[in-house]
Amino acid sequence: MLKSLLLNLSSSSWARRIIMGWSFSRRAASRFVAGDVLTDAIKVIRRLNATGLLVTLDHLGENVTKFEEASAAARDYIEILNQIEVTGVKSNISIKLTQLGLNIDFEGCLDNLRRIARKAAESGILVRIDIEDSQTVDQTWLSFRTLKDEGLTNIGLAIQSYLYRSQEDARALLAEGARFRLCKGAYKESADVAFPRKADVDANYDSLTEILINSAIAAGAEPAAPDGRYPPVAAIATHDPKRISFARKHADRIGFPKHALEFQMLHGIRNDLQIMLAEEGYPVRVYVPFGTEWYPYLMRRLAERPANLWFFLSHLLRY
Numbered sequence: 548m549l550k551s552l553l554l555n556l557s558s559s560s561w562a563r564r565i566i567m568g569w570s571f572s573r574r575a576a577s578r579f580v581a582g583d584v585l586t587d588a589i590k591v592i593r594r595l596n597a598t599g600l601l602v603t604l605d606h607l608g609e610n611v612t613k614f615e616e617a618s619a620a621a622r623d624y625i626e627i628l629n630q631i632e633v634t635g636v637k638s639n640i641s642i643k644l645t646q647l648g649l650n651i652d653f654e655g656c657l658d659n660l661r662r663i664a665r666k667a668a669e670s671g672i673l674v675r676i677d678i679e680d681s682q683t684v685d686q687t688w689l690s691f692r693t694l695k696d697e698g699l700t701n702i703g704l705a706i707q708s709y710l711y712r713s714q715e716d717a718r719a720l721l722a723e724g725a726r727f728r729l730c731k732g733a734y735k736e737s738a739d740v741a742f743p744r745k746a747d748v749d750a751n752y753d754s755l756t757e758i759l760i761n762s763a764i765a766a767g768a769e770p771a772a773p774d775g776r777y778p779p780v781a782a783i784a785t786h787d788p789k790r791i792s793f794a795r796k797h798a799d800r801i802g803f804p805k806h807a808l809e810f811q812m813l814h815g816i817r818n819d820l821q822i823m824l825a826e827e828g829y830p831v832r833v834y835v836p837f838g839t840e841w842y843p844y845l846m847r848r849l850a851e852r853p854a855n856l857w858f859f860l861s862h863l864l865r866y
């Protein structure tokens with residue numbers, strides 16, 4: 548109920564205006580968001596790298612309504628790639644297709660993605676496409692396939708265990724050489740397309756974990772690149788200790804090496820677990836968002852965990 552309300556608010560423009568107008572909201576968001584500008588994010592990446600963690604950098608923004616904004620986002624990402632190269636930080640990038648204009652002009656969005664992927668390819672960096680609401684899934688797979696056919700193989704995908712279709716999609720795309728970040732799914736979806744019960748989402752997560760790891764071992768269990776730019780085929784993105792334990796046990800059972808099993812978590816959540824897994828020898832990548840468009844990202848983080856709402860409101864009380 549509360550989750551549903553918060554997810555509805557995440558796409559509401561009036562709620563956005565009000566909540567972004569409260570200065571304590573920005574302070575609350577800073578738990579999850581590295582800062583407003585790229586230099587803030589680079590500082591955070593350096594700190595994380597120093598503790599053995601890799602990063603994927605996200606310039607916040609989604610569902611843009613003017614194509615100029617989409618083109619500006621693509622230009623920003625090209626500058627981000629420049630800075631990753633110049634500073635030598637261990638990071639790749641994550642992008643959202645609706646930030647690159649997916650809802651306005653598919654061909655234009657594809658062209659923005661193409662320019663980013665070409666630039667990233669020059670430095671051996673993977674571009675991970677975040678997966679958004681279920682309406683965007685077909686076009687996301689189409690973007691990957693189109694650019695792969697053009698020779699751009701440095702594009703990674705993400706897949707959501709709450710969608711009924713995901714096992715079928717994962718099998719088909721893995722056979723085409725896709726590499727995946729597996730997550731549970733953060734958007735509001737109907738029971739027509741997504742499991743309504745958390746237990747089913749979790750069970751499907753474990754099944755998808757098996758599919759990903761089995762496919763990665765069949766493909767040679769390629770390790771994560773030491774410079775942090777290229778992840779292995781299977782990336783398990785969750786803070787859920789049971790899902791992490793399942794992935795580890797399955798990998799051990801079939802002799803899948805630690806260096807080929809990447810765990811991913813969000814900046815500001817379970818840093819203790821991130822460090823513990825990295826110390827055990829797994830590649831661990833932290834998703835670090837930065838920028839001023841933090842509102843929908845913050846609302847999704849609040850929706851995932853009701854306790855975060857109290858954390859948010861505590862900033863109001865301190866105000």
Ligand code: FDA
Nearest residue numbers: 677678730731732733784785786787811812813834848851
């Ligand atoms: P679950 O929600 O069951 O939480 C397990 C435990 O983790 C909780 O009990 C709590 O301890 C901790 N936890 C989880 N969320 C928390 C929060 N917000 N604050 C504090 N503690 C929290 N989704 C999507 O649809 N498309 C995408 O591309 C991505 N990308 C992505 C990248 C990475 C690196 C991660 C980790 C996650 C995503 N997600 C995503 C989000 C994902 O779908 C999901 O909503 C969240 O990860 C929360 O689910 P968990 O798997 O952590 O499990």
